[in-house]
Amino acid sequence: MDQFTPLASTAGGLLIGLASAAMLVLHGRIAGISGITGGVLKLQSGETAWRAFFVGGLLLGGFLIHLFAPGAFAVTVTRTVPALLVAGFLVGFGTQMGNGCTSGHGICGLSRGSGRSLVAVATFMATAAATVFAVGHFFGGSL
């Protein structure tokens, strides 16, 4: 898997930036997907609906893209159900504990010049790379 896609990835990045910018201009908030999703689960009145609509937009968007361009989800990795559950649990727990993920700390935080986000991004990039190395080295790339 070494298909470098500079044009599509830059164009997709611009769209992600546009969506994040729209959330700032319209809602006055950081487009942090983990924070917004975690906020839905807290069920605070007046704060849940717009978050649920945003998450619904991601889900509906995924469904529509799947209908018209299923290739967008074609390049997968094989992981067992327990590995997926553990990976998901760490993503959920870690992003709540560290207040953000690739969107909130990555795109928005780095753009705002936030020191916290810079530390978070450096940390999660480092542990992600270390994990990929470990999975490749000790498990032959599959879990």
Add this chain to the structure above:
Amino acid sequence: MNPNAKSSLGRNLAALGVGLLFAAGLALAGMTQPAKVIAFFDFSQGLASWDPSLAFVMAGGMAVYIPVFRWFSRRARPLLDTRFRLPTRRDIDARLIGGAALFGIGWGLAGFCPGPALTSAGALSGSAVVLVLGMLGGMVAFQSLERARSQARRSVRGSSSRAVDEGARS
């Protein structure tokens, strides 16, 4: 319809639109292909077969967000709310680093961060649906732990202040 309900309808529909646009960006960028994300972090085959695409996604996103943030965050308020609600914390604590470290491990294990996981779950990818269930479980687990901790702290503070009251009385 009262004006509040009307504005919350606008906010909700706008959030739906932002979510749709975000999903389109993630899919176009290749973020919904976990093997591509893992390839960004995999240097084991040497630089010749390294896939730097993810860096282009970040660069593209920031190229739009930086100027809009500089221009718009100086305004008095966003279009659909009475004020901005942006993070103000500047302290770097163990939670920030520990949380980010755990997230990175999860990201590296399966190649899904939250946005692409939700988008792929919407596309009915079985592995993404399973991962999202784990992710929601992790979120609920942390939030419950937080609630339990803050309750414990409150009850400790409550009993110690009672002790102080009693001491003052005697």
